Amino acid sequence: MRNPSITLPERRAAVLFILITVLLDMLSFGIIIPVLPKLVEDFLSGDTARAAAMYGFMNTTWAVMQFFGSPIQGALSDRYGRRPVVLLSNAGLGLDYILMALAPTVGWLFVGRAISGLASSSFSTAGAYIADVTAPEERAAAFGKIGMVFGLGFVFGPALGGWLGSFDPRLPFWGAAALSLLNAGYGFFVLPESLPPQSRMAFGWRRANPVGSLVLLRSDHELFGLAAVAFLGYLAHAVLPSTAVLYMGYRYGWGTASVGLMLAGVGVAAMIVQGGLIRPITARFGERATLLAGSLSGAAGFFMYGVAPEGWIFCLGIPIMAFWGLAGPATQALMSRRVSLSEQGQLQGAIASINGVAGLLGPTLFTQVFAHFIGPAALGHLPGAPFLLASLLLVSAGTIAWRTTDPSRREPTSLP
Numbered sequence: 129m130r131n132p133s134i135t136l137p138e139r140r141a142a143v144l145f146i147l148i149t150v151l152l153d154m155l156s157f158g159i160i161i162p163v164l165p166k167l168v169e170d171f172l173s174g175d176t177a178r179a180a181a182m183y184g185f186m187n188t189t190w191a192v193m194q195f196f197g198s199p200i201q202g203a204l205s206d207r208y209g210r211r212p213v214v215l216l217s218n219a220g221l222g223l224d225y226i227l228m229a230l231a232p233t234v235g236w237l238f239v240g241r242a243i244s245g246l247a248s249s250s251f252s253t254a255g256a257y258i259a260d261v262t263a264p265e266e267r268a269a270a271f272g273k274i275g276m277v278f279g280l281g282f283v284f285g286p287a288l289g290g291w292l293g294s295f296d297p298r299l300p301f302w303g304a305a306a307l308s309l310l311n312a313g314y315g316f317f318v319l320p321e322s323l324p325p326q327s328r329m330a331f332g333w334r335r336a337n338p339v340g341s342l343v344l345l346r347s348d349h350e351l352f353g354l355a356a357v358a359f360l361g362y363l364a365h366a367v368l369p370s371t372a373v374l375y376m377g378y379r380y381g382w383g384t385a386s387v388g389l390m391l392a393g394v395g396v397a398a399m400i401v402q403g404g405l406i407r408p409i410t411a412r413f414g415e416r417a418t419l420l421a422g423s424l425s426g427a428a429g430f431f432m433y434g435v436a437p438e439g440w441i442f443c444l445g446i447p448i449m450a451f452w453g454l455a456g457p458a459t460q461a462l463m464s465r466r467v468s469l470s471e472q473g474q475l476q477g478a479i480a481s482i483n484g485v486a487g488l489l490g491p492t493l494f495t496q497v498f499a500h501f502i503g504p505a506a507l508g509h510l511p512g513a514p515f516l517l518a519s520l521l522l523v524s525a526g527t528i529a530w531r532t533t534d535p536s537r538r539e540p541t542s543l544p
Contacts, residue, residue: 141318146274160225160289193242210256221308222307252477352532354533357529361525364518366491367514416529432445436512493517
């Protein structure tokens with residue numbers, strides 16, 4: 129159940145703030161994408177090979193810090209409340225971007241990147257806040273809005289960063305710092321606490337470490353099955369950032385402009401579904417049917433991507449793939465129903481850890497599959513193999529979701 133001490137206007141303002149927080153976090157993350165690799169290269173005297181290796185190591189470290197930081201922040205928010213964790217995370221991220229803007233060496237830049245991975249782990253707390261202030265039947269739509277602004281930040285962040293970087297390669301870091309610090313200041317005045325003291329849970333490292341946070345997922349049959357669905361979905365999603373650009377250039381001969389337009393189209397289509405269609409679809413068909421339909425759409429979209437012989441046929445798969453955006457929010461909403469109010473932070477931390485594991489495994493998996501099936505050792509030339517594998521993963525996810533959420537198999541305990 130949601131916190132009754134927060135009035136309807138306060139809930140609306142709080143949800144808006146959380147959405148702005150996620151948007152600004154993604155904007156600040158996306159702003160530095162166009163300039164960070166070049167800045168690393170400049171620090172290494174223009175050695176592109178060394179810069180690529182260092183940049184890859186930075187990104188891996190960022191993901192590792194997310195993996196460890198998300199459950200810690202989630203557990204802290206269960207103990208001390210969501211408000212201080214969200215505000216400190218925003219402020220810490222802003223100060224860290226200032227550190228990166230002033231970094232005198234690549235070592236300091238690396239330290240800043242590691243800190244940003246830890247500070248931006250507030251997504252788990254943002255998800256817990258949403259669960260606190262929304263009724264169970266409203267959570268899928270609310271989680272969908274988080275997904276929408278998440279994508280919005282990725283669409284506009286790099287564009288803004290590229291424009292700022294054209295004036296000065298360090299200017300995007302100052303812009304990212306300003307966005308984060310302004311949001312922390314704004315939240316200090318408008319964000320109420322969503323978790324009442326009587327619903328809080330003592331902090332413990334057994335719950336706050338990634339392995340310990342995942343133990344929660346084994347406490348309920350449906351929760352564990354949905355966690356597997358979420359993991360397969362995150363793993364399948366890794367095919368897009370890891371191989372899509374290489375695939376489109378290799379198979380269709382698309383240049384940077386064509387790839388950019390296609391990716392923007394994917395983002396816009398996904399935002400339309402997550403921002404405008406989840407609420408009516410979930411209200412009409414329920415979260416289980418929405419999850420199954422989303423998984424099926426994603427599987428069909430990836431299959432179409434993998435077999436499309438021409439670029440225009442690939443583009444026809446974009447609106448089909450967009451409806452995959454129904455699956456994630458419905459999964460999170462179903463999972464949030466199976467834990468208590470005092471465990472929402474731990475749950476969101478566990479979900480973030482699952483995402484982190486998929487983020488570590490997925491890029492290597494799909495790039496190796498792509499390399500194998502276009503190489504001389506392959507049994508057949510099949511450049512779309514990574515997308516076909518992603519389609520198979522979503523078919524598996526849909527099958528698990530079908531069995532796990534079957535009402536006839538559901539355990540009797542259900543928590544609001």
